[in-house]
Amino acid sequence: MSLISLTAEKAGWRKIQCLICTDSLTVTVSWRSLLFLEKEKRICEECSAQLLPISGTVCKKCCRPQETESLCDDCSIWEETEEFRDMLQRNVSLFSYTPFMKEVLSTYKFRGDAELAKIFQPLMVKAYQQHFSSLKPLLLPIPLSPQRLYERGYNQSELLIAPLLRNSTSSPLIRISSEKQSKKTKKERMQVLPFKLSGQIPQRPILLIDDIYTTGATLHHTAKLLRDNGASEVYSLTLIRS
Ligand SMILES: [Zn+2]
Ligand SMILES: [Zn+2]
Structure with missing residues (x-):
């Protein structure tokens, strides 16, 4: 033998x-x-079998599953608001927000189960290669506040794309508003500026990474901040489109 x-x-x-x-x-x-x-x-x-990958017809801008490729209601509101028009080029999401996914995300974020990232990392990397790698963007995971990072021990957005983050350079985004978006109304979420900048923003495409795209408020505000300070284009890659 x-x-x-x-x-x-x-x-x-x-x-x-x-x-x-x-x-x-x-x-x-x-x-x-x-x-x-x-x-x-x-x-x-x-x-x-309970994870629902997004496929078929989606909103051309935010990846929300729907009957046509035209702008969804959320995107229409952002595009009609002059200061946010064209700030976020496009979002790609991998999964729909089902009750099961809600449970998975809560385990991942709130019960400190960082291991769960390993399920999604290969899919996030694949989506990056498929949709964004040709742009050679700077990858920017949405940061947590220092306190939340301390409590949780990891940044769930950063972990999702960890295989592509070669050097851990400090993020130019500093969080100034609380992460508790779910406690706010839709209108409040659309108005709150979540970050300020520290340091220079490179004049090149930036790809924001986040766990979930809900109203798009965090991503649109961040995209505007980055565009106003030099980024040539801003895109986002998110695990879930709710
Ligand atoms: Zn199982
Ligand atoms: Zn949309």
């Missing part, structure tokens, strides 16, 4: 846990995965 077949026999079946529901996941280690070091499966079939 060769060394390789011994290794395969030994590694044949392993038990790992689904990163979402923690049910145990039985994974067959195939010859292919042994030879090519394929990424192992991290979530179970049931959880996987």
Whole structure:
């Protein structure tokens, strides 16, 4: 018996846990995965089936699923407001905001389960390569306030795109308003300026990274701030479009 077949026999079946529901996941280690070091499966079939990837017709600007590609209601409001017109070029989101996804996001953000990022990192990287890499943008994850970062121990937006962040340079965005957007009304969210700048903004495309696109308030305000200070174009890549 060769060394390789011994290794395969030994590694044949392993038990790992689904990163979402923690049910145990039985994974067959195939010859292919042994030879090519394929990424192992991290979530179970049931959880996987409950995630709803965005596909089909979407709003051409924000990726919201709808019947036509025309601007959705949210985008129309932003585009009709002169100071925000054309500030955010386009948003790409990967998943719809289902009750299941809401639960996953809350586990990820509020229960400190940073491991969950590993499910989405490969998909975020793929979306980046598909939609944005040709622009060679500066990647800018939406930062947390220092206090929130201290409490949580990680920035969920930064973690989502971690494989593409080579050097941890400090963000030019400093948060000046609370993260508790969910407590605010839609109108309040559209008015609050979430960040101020520290340092120079490069004159090149910038790609903002965030976990969820809700009204687009955070992203539009940030895009305007960056455009007013030198960025040539601003885009966003978000995990979820609610
Ligand atoms: Zn599961
Ligand atoms: Zn839209």
